[in-house]
Structure formats: C-alpha cells, structure tokens
Amino acid sequence: MSDMTNTIKKVSKNTDNAPKNPLSTQTVAFSHYNYISAQLPINTTTDALVSNSLKVQATQCLRNIKSIVESIGHVMNDVIKINIYLKDNANSDIEDDIKALDTVYAAFFQGYLPTRTIIAVAALPMEEALVQMDAVISNAEGTHPQATDEMVKVKNSTDNAPKASVSPQTIAFSHYNNISAQLPINSTTGELVAGGIKEQTKQCLENIKAILEEIDVPLEEVVKVNISLQDISDIEAVDEVYSSFFPKTAHRNYVPARTIVVASDLPKHALVQIDAVVSHSAGTAPEVDEKGYDIVIEANNTDDAPKSPLSTQTVAYSDYNHLSAQLPIDPKTGEVIKGGITEQAEQCLENIKTIIESIDHEMDDIVKVTIQLKDISDIDTVNEVYKRYFHSDLPARTVIGVAAIPMDALIQIEAVVSNAEGTPPE
Incomplete structure (x- = not known):
C-alpha cells in the first residue's frame, strides 16, 4: 500500500497479554474499525486451554478480547460486533450453551452490548475448545491520517x-x-x-x-x-x-x-x-x-474469478471492500478443481488474489480472513499454503470446522480488504 501522507494506513498489533498466533495478527486497525482475530479460551500464562466448563472458557475468550482491546487504548464498550462459535456437543443443547454463555457475557460490557451472531460449528482449531469468539471494534480516532476524527x-x-x-x-x-x-x-x-x-x-x-x-x-x-x-x-x-x-x-x-x-x-x-x-x-x-x-457503493466482478448471479465478488464502500466467500472453483470450468486440500486452499486464495488485484489492491491490504474447513485437521496443510500469499503483517483471522461446504468443497475463504483510496466521491 502506498506510504503517501494522505493515504490511510493499516495498523497491525499484538500484545503479550493475549494468545499469539504466527499465522494471524491479534488486531488490525484501518480507518474507523479494528478487526480482532478469533480468540480461543487460552490462558496466556499457561499457554493452555482453561477447564472444559463452557462458562470458564467463554470468560477466557472475552478476557483475551478485552486484553487486546485495552492494549490498543480502547474499552469493551467500543466493540461493535461479536461472532461466537460454539462447538457442537452431543452432550448439551445449544440453548443450554447460550444460557451458560450469557451468565458471564454481559459482565464484560457495561451498558453497551454489541451486535451478535451465534452459531454451533462442527469443530474448532483446538480439540477441547468449546467456544471461540472474534470481534469488530470501533476506532473513533481512525488510523493515520484520520487521527482527529471523533x-x-x-x-x-x-x-x-x-x-x-x-x-x-x-x-x-x-x-x-x-x-x-x-x-x-x-x-x-x-x-x-x-x-x-x-x-x-x-x-x-x-x-x-x-x-x-x-x-x-x-x-x-x-x-x-x-x-x-x-x-x-x-x-x-x-x-x-x-x-x-x-x-x-x-x-x-x-x-x-x-x-x-x-x-x-x-x-x-x-x-x-x-x-x-x-x-x-x-x-x-x-x-x-x-x-x-x-459515498457510493462500488460493486465489481472479474471474469478471472468465479461469478455467481446471487453475489458480487467484491463490494466496496468507503474504506473497505467486502468479498464474497470463495470456493476452490476454477473460473474457466466453473467446477471445483481436482486435488486435495492443498490444491483447494491454493485455488481459494488465487481467486481472492485475482479479485483483489482486479480492483488495484494486493493481498497485504486484507484486514480479516475467515476460513471454513470441512476437516479441521487440514489446518496445518492450509497454513503452509496460506502464509505464501502474504508478505507484510498478516490479517486478523478466524478458522472454523463445518459439517459441509457448498459444492462439496473441502475449504471456503472470505476476506475484508482495506480500501485506502475510499470510494467516490471520497
């Protein structure tokens, strides 16, 4: 991304007070938002999962988010949105899990609850984890050169x-x-x-x-x-x-x-x-x-990536581009490519790269990535492919295991991209 003084810059940060992952940044700020990587219920002192109580694990996820938020000079009331991924458990009902979660949830937000999405998923990156959370934070001061905005x-x-x-x-x-x-x-x-x-x-x-x-x-x-x-x-x-x-x-x-x-x-x-x-x-x-x-919406499709009549490849508005989730589809054939998880991960990322480059951006402009895997054990293989596509600070990231993916694919990836130039007439 350009270093011109009139260009908004991505700011990526980590703190020692929350779990670190070599494949993601804890928080990536751009313009008026911070994207927080998914937090597992890991105690940073022991670097291990806390007990297998959902309440305890949910508390730890929220503590990790709080530590990240406070490390960048914010408070939990600046959280705009939380996504909560509960691990599907044959021994409990999702409604009981949500009730358990809610007994500890509100205590982290004093008078200002964020918007929220909850789903149960087939698997999480750590086998004994029962819950994982990511978040979007308001960034009232903006990032350079928007430091005076309130x-x-x-x-x-x-x-x-x-x-x-x-x-x-x-x-x-x-x-x-x-x-x-x-x-x-x-x-x-x-x-x-x-x-x-x-x-x-x-x-x-x-x-x-x-x-x-x-x-x-x-x-x-x-x-x-x-x-x-x-x-x-x-x-x-x-x-x-x-x-x-x-x-x-x-x-x-x-x-x-x-x-x-x-x-x-x-x-x-x-x-x-x-x-x-x-x-x-x-x-x-x-x-x-x-x-x-x-500010106007700019929607873009390129013939070099898969198209769908029900979605646009990327929709830009103000300082962000929101990309549709990309399946491992060969745009020439319209079919899922042959091969295993390595080939499919490469195709998803190639599709994202093609879309981003078609709007004059690059992979390092990505602020958040969400990866769905049909088999969570494929994550190590995916990581080997993934890290080849980034040369600067890594995006915030969420990984979940799901029961199925459209077109019987093994993987699906979506991204949010910083848009330093804004969209007209900005």
Whole structure:
C-alpha cells in the first residue's frame, strides 16, 4: 500500500497479554474499525486451554478480547460486533450453551452490548475448545491520517423486528451499520415462524428489512450478507427467497457480497439465520456534519474469478471492500478443481488474489480472513499454503470446522480488504 501522507494506513498489533498466533495478527486497525482475530479460551500464562466448563472458557475468550482491546487504548464498550462459535456437543443443547454463555457475557460490557451472531460449528482449531469468539471494534480516532476524527456509535431498534436483551438490532458507526443475526422469529409472537426453510428465510430477511426501514436505509444499501444454514440441501430454497429480496434492478445493478455457512445448530434450532453489513452514507455524528456528501457503493466482478448471479465478488464502500466467500472453483470450468486440500486452499486464495488485484489492491491490504474447513485437521496443510500469499503483517483471522461446504468443497475463504483510496466521491 502506498506510504503517501494522505493515504490511510493499516495498523497491525499484538500484545503479550493475549494468545499469539504466527499465522494471524491479534488486531488490525484501518480507518474507523479494528478487526480482532478469533480468540480461543487460552490462558496466556499457561499457554493452555482453561477447564472444559463452557462458562470458564467463554470468560477466557472475552478476557483475551478485552486484553487486546485495552492494549490498543480502547474499552469493551467500543466493540461493535461479536461472532461466537460454539462447538457442537452431543452432550448439551445449544440453548443450554447460550444460557451458560450469557451468565458471564454481559459482565464484560457495561451498558453497551454489541451486535451478535451465534452459531454451533462442527469443530474448532483446538480439540477441547468449546467456544471461540472474534470481534469488530470501533476506532473513533481512525488510523493515520484520520487521527482527529471523533465519532459516536448509534444503536437502533424497532418493534417490527425481534428484540434481544443481549444485543441491539443494529449499531451504526462511521459508514457502516452492523446488524445482529436475525432468526426467523415473528416479532409479534416472539416465536419461530410456522413453516419450513422458505418461510424461515423470508422471516429472517423481513426482520432485516424492518430494522433497516427504522433507520431509513433500504435493502439496496446492504453490502454483505452472511447466511447460516443447518442443512446444505436447503441452499436452493434459500436462494429462491433471497433473490426476491435482492433483485438486480435499473436502480441497483448488483447484489451484495455473500457467505454461506453450514452450521451444526442454530439458536432456537432454527433452520436458517442471517446477518448483514450495511452501508451508511450519512455517517454517524459528528461525521454527518463534516461530510455531507454520499459515498457510493462500488460493486465489481472479474471474469478471472468465479461469478455467481446471487453475489458480487467484491463490494466496496468507503474504506473497505467486502468479498464474497470463495470456493476452490476454477473460473474457466466453473467446477471445483481436482486435488486435495492443498490444491483447494491454493485455488481459494488465487481467486481472492485475482479479485483483489482486479480492483488495484494486493493481498497485504486484507484486514480479516475467515476460513471454513470441512476437516479441521487440514489446518496445518492450509497454513503452509496460506502464509505464501502474504508478505507484510498478516490479517486478523478466524478458522472454523463445518459439517459441509457448498459444492462439496473441502475449504471456503472470505476476506475484508482495506480500501485506502475510499470510494467516490471520497
């Protein structure tokens, strides 16, 4: 990335007070956000997992996040979003696990809870780990040359979407709104909507739409969607409903970037759960007064990477590009490449590299990577491939094991990329 004085710079930091990983940076700040790598319940003094109690492990994950946040001069109330990955456990129910988690969760946030997504996954990077968490932090001072900016977080809720005591529906900061994962809950009854996957998908998207309408933002402003499913065979039914909410029109000729995660279970045993990242062109006070113009969304596809009618390869808005999750697909054939985990990891990363280079960026501009693996034991092999693609400070990173991946792939990778030049007219 250029070192010109008018260019925003990525700032990567580690602290000795939280677990370190040679394949990731604990926190990567860029512009008005910090991305925090997934934290396992590791005690930094012993460098080992804490006891196999979910409460104890959840507490340790949050302590590690707190140590990282404080090491960069922030507090836990600056957390915008938390993703919580619970290990699927035949001996416990996800609802019981969430209740156990919530007995320790709120104590880390004094009066200002972040937006939240919870899913159960097939495996985590350490076999005895029961939980893993990553986070996004507001960075009110910005990164150079934005050091004088001071912005405030704005949380919102509406009675027309489900409310939760543990998370707000949406938090706006700078140019983005992060929406808490929406379950297919009818806000009137407080219960899962009747019906199957189509009805549940529609309810999730109606909830997101209602939240956005409350803050005067249309669905057209969504830049990234994350869909969690329990059954991979439901994808086609989900896509049928999804496309009715995000059609390409004369007003908007793109669809958001997108990631599909096959969860082992979801809260309330729902069949589907959806969260979203939304552009917020007005900014948040005092930015709304300082920058009265609208920053535009830039959506891009290249023929040299796999295309999908249901997602855009990368959607840029303000200081970030959000990439759709990349499968190990050969763009020439449209099929998953032949070979094992090494070849598939290479293809995913090549696809990401191609997309990034098509918008005049490079791999070292990545601030966050999330890797899904069908077999968590493949992580060492993936790491050998992964580290060849970066030459500067490594991104923040999350790795999860999932029960299945679209197209029966072994791996899927998504990324968030810093966008130093902003998007027009910035």
